[in-house]
Amino acid sequence: xxxxxxxxxxxxxxxxxxxxxxxxxxxxxxxxxxxxxxxxxxxxxxxxxxxxxxxxxxxxxxxxxxxxxxxxxxxxxxxxxxxxxxxxxxxxxxxxxxxxxxxxxxxxxxxxxxxxxxxxxxxxxxxxxxxxxxxxxxxxxxxxxxxxxxxxxxxxxxxxxxxxxxxxxxxxxxxxxxxxxxxxxxxxxxxxxxxxxxxxxxxxxxxxxxxxxxxxxxxxxxxxxxxxxxxxxxxxxxxxxxxxxxxxxxxxxxxxxxxxxxxxxxxxxxxxxxxxxxxxxxxxxxxxxxxxxxxxxxxxxxxxxxxxxxxxxxxxxxxxxxxxxxxxxxxxxxxxxxxxxxxxxxxxxxxxxxxxxxxxxxxxxxxxxxxxxxxxxxxxxxxxxxxxxxxxxxxxxxxxxxxxxxxxxxxxxxxxxxxxxxxxxxxxxxxxxxxxxxxxxxxxxxxxxxxxxxxxxxxxxxxxxxxxxxxxxxxxxxxxxxxxxxxxxxxxxxxxxxxxxxxxxxxxxxxxxxxxxxxxxxxxxxxxxxxxxxxxxxxxxxxxxxxxxxxxxxxxxxxxxxxxxxxxxxxxxxxxxxxxxxxxxxxxxxxxxxxxxxxxxxxxxxxxxxxxxxxxxxxxxxxxxxxxxxxxxxxxxxxxxxxxxxxxxxxxxxxxxxxxxxxxxxxxx
Numbered sequence: 150x151x152x153x154x155x156x157x158x159x160x161x162x163x164x165x166x167x168x169x170x171x172x173x174x175x176x177x178x179x180x181x182x183x184x185x186x187x188x189x190x191x192x193x194x195x196x197x198x199x200x201x202x203x204x205x206x207x208x209x210x211x212x213x214x215x216x217x218x219x220x221x222x223x224x225x226x227x228x229x230x231x232x233x234x235x236x237x238x239x240x241x242x243x244x245x246x247x248x249x250x251x252x253x254x255x256x257x258x259x260x261x262x263x264x265x266x267x268x269x270x271x272x273x274x275x276x277x278x279x280x281x282x283x284x285x286x287x288x289x290x291x292x293x294x295x296x297x298x299x300x301x302x303x304x305x306x307x308x309x310x311x312x313x314x315x316x317x318x319x320x321x322x323x324x325x326x327x328x329x330x331x332x333x334x335x336x337x338x339x340x341x342x343x344x345x346x347x348x349x350x351x352x353x354x355x356x357x358x359x360x361x362x363x364x365x366x367x368x369x370x371x372x373x374x375x376x377x378x379x380x381x382x383x384x385x386x387x388x389x390x391x392x393x394x395x396x397x398x399x400x401x402x403x404x405x406x407x408x409x410x411x412x413x414x415x416x417x418x419x420x421x422x423x424x425x426x427x428x429x430x431x432x433x434x435x436x437x438x439x440x441x442x443x444x445x446x447x448x449x450x451x452x453x454x455x456x457x458x459x460x461x462x463x464x465x466x467x468x469x470x471x472x473x474x475x476x477x478x479x480x481x482x483x484x485x486x487x488x489x490x491x492x493x494x495x496x497x498x499x500x501x502x503x504x505x506x507x508x509x510x511x512x513x514x515x516x517x518x519x520x521x522x523x524x525x526x527x528x529x530x531x532x533x534x535x536x537x538x539x540x541x542x543x544x545x546x547x548x549x550x551x552x553x554x555x556x557x558x559x560x561x562x563x564x565x566x567x568x569x570x571x572x573x574x575x576x577x578x579x580x581x582x583x584x585x586x587x588x589x590x591x592x593x594x595x596x597x598x599x600x601x602x603x604x605x606x607x608x609x610x611x612x613x614x615x616x617x618x619x620x621x622x623x624x625x626x627x628x629x630x631x632x633x634x635x636x637x638x639x640x641x642x643x644x645x646x647x648x649x650x651x652x653x654x655x656x657x658x659x660x661x662x663x664x665x666x667x668x669x670x671x672x673x674x675x676x677x678x679x680x681x682x683x684x685x686x687x688x689x690x691x692x693x694x695x696x697x698x699x700x701x702x703x704x705x706x707x708x709x710x711x712x713x714x715x716x717x718x719x720x721x722x723x724x725x726x727x728x729x730x731x732x733x734x735x736x737x738x739x740x741x742x743x744x745x746x747x748x749x750x751x752x753x754x755x756x757x758x759x760x761x762x763x764x765x766x767x768x769x770x771x772x773x774x775x776x777x778x779x780x781x782x783x784x785x786x787x788x789x790x791x792x793x794x795x796x797x798x799x800x801x802x803x804x805x806x807x808x809x810x811x812x813x814x815x816x817x818x
Contacts, residue, residue: 166193166196167196168189169182169186169189169193170190173190173246173247173249174249175247175249179247184422184423187224187422188422191217191422194216194243194246194247195451197246197251198212198213198254199213199450201257202464203469204466205258205259206463206465207242207265207588208239208462208463209448209454209462209463209464210448210454211239211341211447212239213447213448213449213451213454214311214445215311215419216449217419218309218337218419218425221426221429222307222309224426225426225433226429228307229273229274231304231305232276232293232296232305232307233276233307233309234277234279234306235309236283236309236310236311237310237314239265239266239280241266242263244267244274250271258777259588260778260782262777264590265588265590266280266589266592270776276288278592279592280593282314282317283320284320286308286327288308289308289336290323290334293306294330305335306335307337308336309337310336316529316531317530317531318533318534324406324409327410333434334437334438335433335435335438335439335440336438336440336441338406338440338443339443340416340445341444341447341458342444404440410438412437412439413439413440413442414441414442415441416442416444417441417442417444419444419445420449453474459510460510479642480643480645481642481643482642483638484511484512485513486616486643487512487552487619487623488515489516490619490620490623491503491513491517492517492520494623494624494627495520495524500547502525502542502547503517503550503552504525504526504535504538504539504550504551505526505528505535505552506527506534506553506557507527507530508553511554511582512579512581532553532558533560533561535551535553535561536561536564536568536569536578537564537568539551539576540564540574542576543574543575543576544572544574548575549577550623551577551578551579553578554580554581554582555580555581555583555584555598555637556586556593556594558578559598562601562602565602565605565608570632570633573631575630575632575633575634576634577627577635577636578635579635580595580635580637581638582595582640583612583639583741584596584689584770585780586640586780588779590776590777591776591777594775595741596770597741597742597745598635598637599637599718599741599742599745600742600744600746603717603750605633607631607632607633608632608634609634609657609716609718610634610636610637610716610717611625611626611634611635611655611715612636612638612689612717612747613637614644614648614687614689614690614691614693614713615647615648617650617652618652619638621652621653621654622715624654625654625655637717639690639780640780641690644690648663648692648693655715657719658720658721659716660721660724662674662710663696663711663713664699664710664711665681665709665710665711666707666709669710672733673727680732680733681710682707682709682802683707683798683801683807684710684733684735684736685698685738685798686724686725686735686738687713687714687737687738688717688738688739688740688741688747689739689740691738691739692711694738694784694794695711696711697791698791701795702795702798702799705809707798707802707809709798714737717739717746718750725754725755726758729764729765734764734765734766734801735764736766736768736797736798737767738769738789739769739770740770740784741769741770742769743769743770744772747769748765748769749767751765752767766797769789770789775787
């Protein structure tokens with residue numbers, strides 16, 4: 150087959166130059182185009198995506214790699230009626246452009262714009278909100294079975310797998326069940342030789358061998374015998390005989406997934422539009438489960454993205470000048486600060502071992518791993534395995550630090566329960582992207598890690614407010630051997646300058662005094678003048694928002710004391726007791742769900758100790774979904790910015806009839 154897609158380029162052409170893309174208001178318009186115009190459409194889609202991502206940031210390389218595949222799928226199937234389920238939803242941009250959402254592209258990952266993931270609120274073409282890997286085959290199996298039960302078995306079902314998510318345990322479970330279906334079911338394996346970073350493990354090595362094996366297409370003479378041996382072989386043999394000559398030549402024998410009972414086709418060129426359309430047309434009406442293995446290039450279309458697909462997996466805004474690409478500078482991130490702090494810990498302690506699950510760039514371990522190749526590992530997209538592996542490391546006396554997004558650690562809760570805390574093992578879990586994550590939206594918010602892990606005995610949870618506290622927190626975790634420890638920090642930049650360049654060491658369950666209105670001191674430790682109107686016990690980076698709120702309230706005459714909680718579990722109950730005994734209202738503030746979070750633990754602990762709770766108030770994420778926007782906007786939306794915290798404090802004090810100095814009372818009016 151001839152290659153029809155355009156050669157890679159360096160420059161980014163404005164989306165306004167598109168000729169065909171503006172005509173596509175839906176898949177029906179796509180089907181009107183002759184096949185020989187589709188490569189031009191593919192090029193326009195690539196330029197539109199790259200142009201927008203360069204302005205707003207977003208997932209670039211994974212979307213560039215599936216343009217032809219997405220066009221071919223919509224050209225052959227009718228996904229207004231048929232089912233298309235995405236795995237690793239960040240490869241959905243071309244799909245969205247082909248389903249009438251070009252008008253939303255200019256506000257990509259912004260409020261009222263195009264979500265960066267499949268989103269049913271946007272379009273009926275998106276069946277699930279998808280932000281975690283490995284789920285598409287299982288949900289597709291469910292829809293296939295449901296459609297059959299509803300006498301709608303004519304609805305074709307396609308699951309699109311990509312970025313090495315096939316190695317995820319849930320994907321394997323889905324394949325195991327897919328092979329038992331007695332109807333049409335297509336799994337499209339987008340094998341680009343990459344996950345978010347370079348894929349890891351034996352399966353990645355298997356696919357590497359498949360991609361370079363030029364004899365892989367010569368299986369026609371062996372297909373007959375193999376089909377007899379695999380599960381469901383007689384049915385597949387009949388299917389093989391009914392297939393056209395082209396299909397017979399492309400059936401893959403010896404492919405590992407045929408052992409699941411799937412007919413395996415490929416590997417084929419995932420950028421060859423005419424061949425893709427031909428093969429999908431044949432596969433569309435097969436009445437047995439089929440896996441179509443396609444070879445694609447992550448980042449295809451631009452030299453800079455194919456040359457470094459990990460860097461351009463989800464870049465911040467950038468500019469392209471000839472062959473040079475400049476990323477927008479946005480300050481020093483918590484992720485970078487974590488990497489540097491971990492490097493310092495690893496230099497001082499040879500027992501420390503760094504782990505990530507397919508996110509070396511996203512967690513900062515890409516900086517750590519070259520320095521400590523024998524004490525670091527990327528396991529691939531398998532958080533459950535990574536957590537259990539950490540348990541095994543800890544059992545041998547190693548000190549594993551597992552860097553993982555808060556939203557992804559949910560997938561390993563069972564392992565933290567069974568293999569770590571039940572065994573009393575000291576695994577260190579470092580949660581990047583805790584709290585609101587900004588433009589990735591609801592699928593990635595780290596809003597329930599405290600509530601998930603708090604019930605586990607001997608597990609402690611830290612939250613750090615800035616870089617000095619991050620360093621001190623990791624040092625505490627390095628030395629904490631009584632059980633598992635968790636630290637959470639946001640997808641944000643560290644404060645510059647920090648409130649304090651040097652911070653005291655972390656003491657288990659102890660908060661630290663930050664500031665008080667005027668020059669008054671800590672009212673609990675006996676060096677404060679008088680009694681403040683209210684004390685804020687802030688967790689993590691909310692310390693900084695609370696500090697700004699305190700400054701605003703001071704101008705209005707309120708006397709506010711501020712503490713950095715440091716620990717979500719255990720809470721500093723003696724501090725809370727001391728404040729309440731002095732009649733000082735306490736407001737907990739956290740970038741976490743108010744239900745089951747730090748404030749809830751404080752309430753429960755007070756109740757357990759017989760401490761009155763009528764002076765204890767909570768402020769955190771509300772029990773509703775917050776969609777894509779900047780993290781700053783999300784905090785503002787739910788009142789977790791400085792202005793919102795100040796409003797909450799005024800409401801509490803108004804409820805308690807506390808009038809700031811210098812302000813007339815209501816009666817005086």
